[in-house]
Amino acid sequence: MPAFRYPLRGSTHPTPRWLSLALPAGAVLICVAIWLAAIQVAQVQRANVLANAIRENRNRSIGYDHFIAGMLDRADSAAVQLARQHADMAPAPPNSPPRMVTDSAAIDPLFARVDVIDAEGRVRLSSRPDQAAGAESRGAFGRLRAGGLQEPLLAPSIQPAASAPAIVFARTIRRPDGRFGGIVALHIPIDRLTHFYEGADFRPHDLISVVRLDGLTLARREGAAISFGQNLAGRLAMRRQAAAPWGTYIGPSSVDGIRRVFSQRRLPRYGLFVSAGIGTDDVLASSYARARIFYLTVAALTLALLGGTLAFWLGLRRREAIIRRLAATNERLSEAQAIGKMGDWELDLESNLLACSDEACRMHGRDPAHDIITGEEALAFHDPAVRADIEQTLRAAIRSKQPAQCDVVSTMADGRVAYLRIRVSPVVDADGKVRTVLGTEQDITTERRHEQLRAEVAHITRVEAVNVMAATIAHELSQPLTAAGNYLSAATYLAEQGKYSLVEQERMAVLLSQASRQIGLSGKIISRARDMVSDRRTGEVASLDDIVEEAIAISKVAEPAVARVTIGVRLEPDTGHVAADKVQIQQVLLNLIRNAAQAVADVDKPQVIITSHREAAGMVMVSVADNGKGLPGHADDIFAPFGAADRNGLGIGLSICRTIVDSYGGRIWSGTSPLGGAAICFTLPLDEIALLYEVA
Known part of the structure; x- marks a missing residue:
């Protein structure tokens, strides 16, 4: 080079x-x-x-x-x-x-x-x-x-x-x-x-x-x-x-x-x-x-x-x-x-000549051997709509004698639309005048896409958290409401057996009837919330390979701690497709991968391995194992809401995972990793028809 x-x-x-x-x-x-x-x-x-x-x-x-x-x-x-x-x-x-x-x-x-x-x-x-x-x-x-x-x-x-x-x-x-x-x-x-x-x-x-x-x-x-x-x-x-x-x-x-x-x-x-x-x-x-x-x-x-x-x-x-x-x-x-993807340049204000680095030339499709251009030629690299912003930023930096920057969208030499961050820094000479300006152009398109992806992941997490909380509330409130209904039924029965006047008995029956009606109405509301949370589209099929691959990619973007972890994948061929929603299973894997990365944060050579194998009754078992310190003694409570809370979260991640896995008829549990740390395993139903097509 x-x-x-x-x-x-x-x-x-x-x-x-x-x-x-x-x-x-x-x-x-x-x-x-x-x-x-x-x-x-x-x-x-x-x-x-x-x-x-x-x-x-x-x-x-x-x-x-x-x-x-x-x-x-x-x-x-x-x-x-x-x-x-x-x-x-x-x-x-x-x-x-x-x-x-x-x-x-x-x-x-x-x-x-x-x-x-x-x-x-x-x-x-x-x-x-x-x-x-x-x-x-x-x-x-x-x-x-x-x-x-x-x-x-x-x-x-x-x-x-x-x-x-x-x-x-x-x-x-x-x-x-x-x-x-x-x-x-x-x-x-x-x-x-x-x-x-x-x-x-x-x-x-x-x-x-x-x-x-x-x-x-x-x-x-x-x-x-x-x-x-x-x-x-x-x-x-x-x-x-x-x-x-x-x-x-x-x-x-x-x-x-x-x-x-x-x-x-x-x-x-x-x-x-x-x-x-x-x-x-x-x-x-x-x-x-x-x-x-x-x-x-x-x-x-x-x-x-x-x-x-x-x-x-x-x-x-x-x-x-x-x-x-x-x-x-x-x-x-x-x-x-x-x-x-960052190029830099130097602008001489007296001659209006701009010297570009090799990368700056390549970004705009120019031969690096011809790296001396005029200021007008440099502006011509950008779309007409953003040239005024660039000129305004340059003038502001020269006037204030302080660095300045602006983000613009330009069409690059290869035809793609890219986000560019332009920074300019004036060079103040001994006499206090600015005769030279140094600048950089960085392609931040990937950064913008990562920001969007992180926003989408955060949105999915919030939505799933709300869904799980709603499901949890529905699950937890259904029992006392059922009990209340039973008590009211018993009260009605007793009232019918008591020696009250007819008027009093009628009045008690009306009141109990109204309470039963209200309790039934609450039960219907809770049932509707459960149906909304656990709504499943029939015939959903997802590739386990795609789920694992995308979950790893998203976790490395969304969680900096995951980036330093070596993640291995060992999926058996006969576990290709599961009958589940792709986004929800990705959410399960995201939570488990994030927890595993936190568990190996202090390990010299952190490792996480994701495996799968087929079980009886048409189920597939997926395991996320690490080489951390293992689970604490009260590992049975980690799937309860707020049971595994730390100062960085609410402690409902594993509870969400359990709710999602339970909704598909599977189960989730903890165990010991072959790497010496902890392992979280869960089962999901296989899609037998997709498997037949793969075999055929």
């Missing part, structure tokens, strides 16, 4: 399934695209920062290369000059102290100490004659005298007095004949090699170093820490130097393992290279901070997008659930309307 629709109140079509699936999928794809773009942007930004850092570090290494080369050139110039000055140095007496160097190198701030050592290894001249020459100077002497080394020679040195780390810059002194004449040793403090960043911002992981080509570190500064003497032979720094003497690479430090951008510059003249490094974490710290902020922003945007999508998707799901419930409710409403 199609769902009931209200087109004027908006669509209730469910959301397409593809949209419900595409929405979260699209949101996820958008989030993935946003994150891919964010990662790409962060990577590009990081690559740009890193490229800038590489350029900066390369320029720094070039500057440091020039700085170290200039310093060593300066030391080499001083050493060459001293070597020339003392090429013809004469032998000195044993244990003679060194003399002061008078060359300008002695006062050069670049050098911490200047020593001139002769061919025998004795310090002849020194910028610090009061201090003995260090082992480093003597070590350089031995290595240069052995020959085969590139000059100048650079080696680490520690001065014992000052404990200041330095490197020894040594060059050989050649005599005029070319023989070894000693060495010139210049001590350069290591911190002078790292003054390249003097006054500049030097980050914790920034690094500069001077390394010999054999891997020995002459000077190294990391942040504010200065060191020397690390052996890098065979490590990454030396491998990269061998592969690209003037190259740049990114990798871990060979000393502390910190990842840096390294740029190397070889100084082949002095057998060493300089290296400048920038920590990648220091370089990318700001980039990482920006990336975190960027990622947090993207994450917030993603959460907002996903949250919004989830809320929208849940809203769609809730809407679909509401639509499904609404569709199910509308379907049940349509079924209930079809069962109850």
Whole structure:
């Protein structure tokens, strides 16, 4: 059954399934695209920062290369000059102290100490004659005298007095004949090699170093820490130097393992290279901070997008659930309307369009697919005589802003005449105006017929009650009247035997005669009432099946308590017709069924069974049994007038039943039901001729 629709109140079509699936999928794809773009942007930004850092570090290494080369050139110039000055140095007496160097190198701030050592290894001249020459100077002497080394020679040195780390810059002194004449040793403090960043911002992981080509570190500064003497032979720094003497690479430090951008510059003249490094974490710290902020922003945007999508998707799901419930409710409403023969509609006063339910369309023979009609078309469904009543009811409801109703008689689409109850209810908007009216149309034809049937049943009951009361009065008064007549007869007899005067006897006889005449007249009146009550038309025949069926139908309409009772019927085939009035026997069954329904009112599964079977002497026995609590102890009095009275009746129902059954020569009694409750049984005469016809 199609769902009931209200087109004027908006669509209730469910959301397409593809949209419900595409929405979260699209949101996820958008989030993935946003994150891919964010990662790409962060990577590009990081690559740009890193490229800038590489350029900066390369320029720094070039500057440091020039700085170290200039310093060593300066030391080499001083050493060459001293070597020339003392090429013809004469032998000195044993244990003679060194003399002061008078060359300008002695006062050069670049050098911490200047020593001139002769061919025998004795310090002849020194910028610090009061201090003995260090082992480093003597070590350089031995290595240069052995020959085969590139000059100048650079080696680490520690001065014992000052404990200041330095490197020894040594060059050989050649005599005029070319023989070894000693060495010139210049001590350069290591911190002078790292003054390249003097006054500049030097980050914790920034690094500069001077390394010999054999891997020995002459000077190294990391942040504010200065060191020397690390052996890098065979490590990454030396491998990269061998592969690209003037190259740049990114990798871990060979000393502390910190990842840096390294740029190397070889100084082949002095057998060493300089290296400048920038920590990648220091370089990318700001980039990482920006990336975190960027990622947090993207994450917030993603959460907002996903949250919004989830809320929208849940809203769609809730809407679909509401639509499904609404569709199910509308379907049940349509079924209930079809069962109850009730249709409803909605009238929009501004457009004068009326939206009808499926049942309203079917009631008036209209296709439910065309449920939008005008007000004039809706009125055309009804007879012209009742249209004015409908319009008047509608106007009254709109004017009073209160519900109203009217009952009309209309000819339906199938040609039958039906009673319709039309209810209208105006919808008052927030501004107090009525723009919409809701209405229902209910077919109450069956209800009207039931009312008529109940009225007929009540009338029959009242008539039968009057008849039974009249019969009862006639029955009860006939005995005292007969007795009175007997007494009067006796009085007459006695009067005749008494010794009265003739006049007195005549007067007594006249009086008694008049009394007897009046009593006889009363008897005639009572006899006429009895004849009227017990008047039977000869040849009356009724089908017991029809009597039972109609009695059950009438009782279910007239008594609501009967409707919830399960009534079973078991009539034997040879009890088809009875010689009795159909209406009166129905009255008997109505009383018995009503009493049985009242007896099982408190039972969980109430049951009543009506049976019949044939008895001797051409009679049929009918029984009405129930599964109630049974009859009280004074069950013999239930057929007496007012003997079974309760607060819902006069107590003459069973008395009426007895009177009717007695009038046909039958009898009525109470017994025990096979269902466990009470049973009322009565007999009626069979119609033998009708039975013969049935057999034939």
